[in-house]
Amino acid sequence: MYLTREEENIYNGEQGPTLQKMMEILVALGDIYDAKKLIQVKSAQIAGVSYKTIGDAGLEWIQDLEGKVRIPAVLNPMGMDREAFVEMGIDPHFAKKQEEIIRAYEKLGIRPECTCTPYYLNRPRFGDHLAWSESSAVCFANSVLGARTNREGGPSALAAALIGKTPYYGLHITENRYPTVTVKVDEPIHGAEYGALGYLAGRQIGDGIPIFKLKSTPTEDELKHLGAALAASGAVALFHVLHVSPEQYVLPPDKMDREPQRLESEDDWQVPERFFLPRERIEVDIAEIRETARQKASPDIIALGCPHASREELEEILSLLHGRKVKKEVWVCTGRSLGEKNPELIQQLRSSGIKVLYDTCMVVSPAANQFKCMMVNSGKALKYTPAMCGVDAVMGTTEECIEVACRGD
Numbered sequence: 187m188y189l190t191r192e193e194e195n196i197y198n199g200e201q202g203p204t205l206q207k208m209m210e211i212l213v214a215l216g217d218i219y220d221a222k223k224l225i226q227v228k229s230a231q232i233a234g235v236s237y238k239t240i241g242d243a244g245l246e247w248i249q250d251l252e253g254k255v256r257i258p259a260v261l262n263p264m265g266m267d268r269e270a271f272v273e274m275g276i277d278p279h280f281a282k283k284q285e286e287i288i289r290a291y292e293k294l295g296i297r298p299e300c301t302c303t304p305y306y307l308n309r310p311r312f313g314d315h316l317a318w319s320e321s322s323a324v325c326f327a328n329s330v331l332g333a334r335t336n337r338e339g340g341p342s343a344l345a346a347a348l349i350g351k352t353p354y355y356g357l358h359i360t361e362n363r364y365p366t367v368t369v370k371v372d373e374p375i376h377g378a379e380y381g382a383l384g385y386l387a388g389r390q391i392g393d394g395i396p397i398f399k400l401k402s403t404p405t406e407d408e409l410k411h412l413g414a415a416l417a418a419s420g421a422v423a424l425f426h427v428l429h430v431s432p433e434q435y436v437l438p439p440d441k442m443d444r445e446p447q448r449l450e451s452e453d454d455w456q457v458p459e460r461f462f463l464p465r466e467r468i469e470v471d472i473a474e475i476r477e478t479a480r481q482k483a484s485p486d487i488i489a490l491g492c493p494h495a496s497r498e499e500l501e502e503i504l505s506l507l508h509g510r511k512v513k514k515e516v517w518v519c520t521g522r523s524l525g526e527k528n529p530e531l532i533q534q535l536r537s538s539g540i541k542v543l544y545d546t547c548m549v550v551s552p553a554a555n556q557f558k559c560m561m562v563n564s565g566k567a568l569k570y571t572p573a574m575c576g577v578d579a580v581m582g583t584t585e586e587c588i589e590v591a592c593r594g595d
């Protein structure tokens with residue numbers, strides 16, 4: 187990969203061992219993916235924050251680094267709510283180690299926002315090049331905003347933050363953003379069904395780029411849940427929704443001479459001349475989507491906010507309570523900045539008995555391990571909590587989650 191003189195100097199250690207180590211990470215990535223150069227990035231979002239996920243090895247690696255980030259950089263959730271960790275039942279040793287991790291990142295100039303929804307803080311623009319590593323945020327930035335980031339690892343996102351650049355490959359390049367598989371859903375879906383769709387389709391798609399042909403128009407929150415689940419059950423970093431995505435796929439010049447692809451005789455597969463629907467197709471059965479989003483169980487915890495809840499999602503939870511109190515353990519996870527901008531809303535939720543948690547989530551906090559059965563409204567949490575928390579997970583619509591919480595059954 188070509189390096190400028192300044193980049194060469196960094197690579198040769200002339201700007202210190204930390205930047206040399208970071209440049210070595212970027213060059214290694216660039217060589218693996220045959221990147222021709224490094225490009226500037228607007229921001230970094232760094233996963234690998236919870237002591238539960240990175241442990242002492244991760245802590246020591248971060249503590250050895252010196253310097254300051256060159257671009258805005260924020261952290262992913264940690265293993266506890268910084269102010270409510272005692273109520274969460276976090277043991278003092280974990281809390282001490284977790285604070286050391288946060289301090290080590292803060293020493294580098296990284297903001298401890300500790301949220302997987304950094305786009306609620308500062309919304310990237312169409313075409314912005316980023317280096318983000320939380321899989322759900324990567325999918326959102328690429329698919330909902332039309333920004334451009336590969337699915338970075340924690341270390342490569344940190345390297346990009348300290349250098350201000352990332353190798354130019356993968357989803358930074360237009361030609362790599364075209365859909366590779368068409369996913370058709372025969373009937374309208376809504377709410378948690380989008381997370382169920384992502385959970386079911388992700389495992390068939392792997393790291394492909396799906397374009398969804400839907401009979402309903404998703405909200406931004408529904409797109410957030412679709413992407414989070416695709417990224418968790420598959421390795422999807424970008425998806426498109428026909429007539430919804432910001433990147434309307436006009437055929438590239440070398441494909442313009444093609445007849446619009448008629449994938450099947452039925453009209454609804456007729457391809458408008460502007461869109462390029464891949465021949466490879468997946469159909470997700472509407473009955474399976476509905477069944478996945480409506481699983482029966484008697485959970486000992488209901489956990490919402492994976493990815494961290496938006497203001498609209500918090501308002502929806504409050505309205506579904508209809509003034510009732512919850513009779514079970516209920517967690518709602520969201521970003522601290524968003525919560526502190528909506529104190530009234532948070533207070534109303536907390537007065538129902540709901541634990542609104544900041545900085546953390548049901549997947550990365552060890553506090554979740556104490557439960558046996560967790561009810562979630564998120565396809566991502568449905569996929570991750572059994573493996574990362576050792577709990578059984580069942581999925582319900584947000585409505586059903588709140589009903590179970592208030593009934594206490």
Ligand SMILES: C[C@@](O)(CCOP(=O)(O)O)CC(=O)O
Pocket residue numbers: 232233234235236237239240262263264302319320321322549550570
């Ligand atoms: C599970 C995940 O959402 C959170 C990882 O936890 P953290 O980076 O340690 O805060 C990572 C991911 O899916 O990218």
Ligand code: SF4
Pocket residue numbers: 262263302322414491492493494519546547548549550566567570
């Ligand atoms: S809430 Fe979900 S998306 Fe956010 S960090 Fe936790 S597991 Fe990842």
